[in-house]
Every structure is written in C-alpha cells, then in structure tokens.
Amino acid sequence: MGRWEPNARGRLEEAALALFAERGFEQVTVAEIAGRAGLTERTFYRHFADKREVLFPDSSPLVTGFAAAIEAAPPAAEPMATVAEVLGTVAEFFTGRHAYSRQRTAVIAANAELREREAVKLAWLVDTLAAGLRRRGVAEPAASLAAEAGVAVFKVAHAQWVAEPEPRDLGELMRRALIELKSLTGAG
Amino acid sequence: MGRWEPNARGRLEEAALALFAERGFEQVTVAEIAGRAGLTERTFYRHFADKREVLFPDSSPLVTGFAAAIEAAPPAAEPMATVAEVLGTVAEFFTGRHAYSRQRTAVIAANAELREREAVKLAWLVDTLAAGLRRRGVAEPAASLAAEAGVAVFKVAHAQWVAEPEPRDLGELMRRALIELKSLTGAG
DNA sequence: CGGTTGATGTCAGGCACTGACATCACGCCG
C-alpha cells in the first residue's frame, strides 16, 4: 500500500462530474471537489490547470486517439479521404461511452465557461488535423479547410448521437454527415 | 457638459487594447484599464461581463452585421449560395480595418484565454448562421453543416487576410476558399 | 541506515468578479 490512496486524478474527475451534475458547475467550489476526493484544493491544481480542465482531460480517448489516428491513416491522394479515415477511427473511441457522453455533454451545455473550453478543444482538433494533413503533403489552405470540414462533420454527428437516449452508430452518422456536406458544397 | 466624460465604454475598449498590446493580457489588471480610462474597476464590470469581453464587444460590426446579413440575403434554393451571399456582406465590414484587425488578432493569438473567447464567438456565428438557414427552410443537419462550412471559409480567409501586412481583398479570399472547399469535398 | 524523491499539505496573497449601498449632476414635474 502506498502512502496515499491511488488514482488521485481519477478520483478528482469522478467527484467533479458528480458534483457538477448535481448542483451545476458554478455552485461547486474546487475545495469541495478536492474534499470529496479526500484531497486539498492545492492538490487539485497540481492535477488540473484550472477548474474547467477536470472535464477535459488531455488523457481522454478522444484527444490521445485523434493524433494517433492521423498518423495511422493510410496514405491517400485525396485529403478528405484521410479525414474520413480519421473520423472512422475516432468513432470507435466512443463505443460504449454513450451514457457517459450524454451526462458530460449535458453538464457542459448548461454552462457558458464550459462551452468555451469545449470550443477551444474542438479548435485544437482542427489544428491537429490540419497539421497532420500538412505533414502528408497537403498544401494550405486546403489542409485547414479539409480539417475544418472534418471537425464540422464530427461536431454535427456527435450532436445527433448524444441527442438520442439510445446509442446509434456514430460512424454511420459521420459518414452520412460527410455525404450531406459533399452534396451541399457540390451543388453550388 | 455632462457630469462625466462621454463614451466611457469606448474609452475602456481603447485603454484595454493599448495596454494588452504593450504588456500582454495577463500582465494588465482590470483596475489599470479602468484607471487609464479615468474610471474605477467596478465601473468596468458594469460595461463588460468580464476582462476578456472588452475585446469582443457585442456591438462589433461583425456581430451586428452577421445576423442582419442572413436576413437580408435574397432567397436561394441552395444553402451554400445563401452562405456565400452572407460571407460577401461580412467581408465589407472589414474594409478599412486591416491594421486594427491585425493588432487585435495578435493580442488574441498571444493568450490562451482570449483564444478561448474567440473560439466561442466563432461558434456563435455558426449557430446564428445555422438558425438563419433553418428559418429559410433548410433542414438539419444540412443547415448546421452549411453553417460550419461557411464559418470555416471565413476563418481560413480571415487568417490569410491578417497574415499579410498589406490588405488584400477579403471577399476575394473568401470566394477562393469556398471554391477550394468545394473542390476538396467534391473530389472524394 | 541515511539521503533522495515525489505526492501531498499548509499558508499567504493577488486578482477576477459581485452585491449592497452611497453619491450627485441632470432633467422632469408641479
């Protein structure tokens, strides 16, 4: 046995999500989160840069998987084919997490500060995807546009996915959204 | 003469941008901004919800013009044609503001909190544009996807526009970005 | 067995932000 209970970070994440779901983000202090996890406020800030970050761990499957998916995607002449490949990989990270995703999304939607952090994480996905495409030889502004389009498809499909109480096939929703986008831009 | 100097809000905006450009966002306190404008910290918070908001006024040409442009756009069968129309109107709001836009963009790029606020304002543009398209009979998820695509084009073109010391034609950059996006999605 | 390491605790403090109340020129109304 160690000197402290294990997995302090995970305990803080759990305590925070539970308290936020109960009372709302603003009605919970960092000291309360830490107390519920058996720690102090100061220790909370050794694990997370700020109060919001506890809901957006860099270790999340989405963040870690995203960058890896870009490198792992097979070479393709068409940027959007690579984007579609990455989206398919990303969809897998959400399987079995539908209930959790719904609760987390509800907490975030209820608070402006959290929506702000969510927006910046999505922007990070755009930048990461664009950088990956550039590394594969895609020029600007095509790389940025393809990345924006890909994340837009992800956002729309994910919103549809969490909107329903029963999980549908996220990969299928993404494929359909991508087809819809192609239809929209192709018709002009 | 009034009891107070006029245009307190404008003075606060000017003082803030100047101080942020000099020393960086974090190295400036709200009390300093207010002092430079001849006011107190408390009064600052009567004009702006928080320290960041002084750089993102709701009264900005972009924000006020965007919503109006959607309603003013002529009816069109194709969602992306409406989006293109709105982008054209938006481009006009930036004419003559190139130097100001460059300074403001540099200040924002230098700070994570400000990038966060910027991201949420862009998300607001997406939502506003999508709502406008729905009001014109465009169904989901086409409305959201078209809105995302439109704001993506705006972001990429605006980034190109402020990247160069001499102003180019923002409307032209947007048209080219839109064509590039169509080429990307159409080729898949 | 003594020294080092690393996660945690303790303490003090700055700054963002807010509620409550005071101030006082201006303009309206009698």
Added chain:
DNA sequence: CGGCGTGATGTCAGTGCCTGACATCAACCG
C-alpha cells in the same frame, strides 16, 4: 423655482480561483 426621481459612477466588503514558497513524510535506493 424647487423638490425629486434617474442613472452612471464610486466605495467597500467579501468570495472564490489560482499561484508561489515551504514543510511533511512514506517509499525507494545505494
């Protein structure tokens, strides 16, 4: 003309987020 409401601002006290500096102490290592 004079009282009186209005509204922008000032003053003050307080909460909570976040940080730096230093202390603690089990586990590990040589």
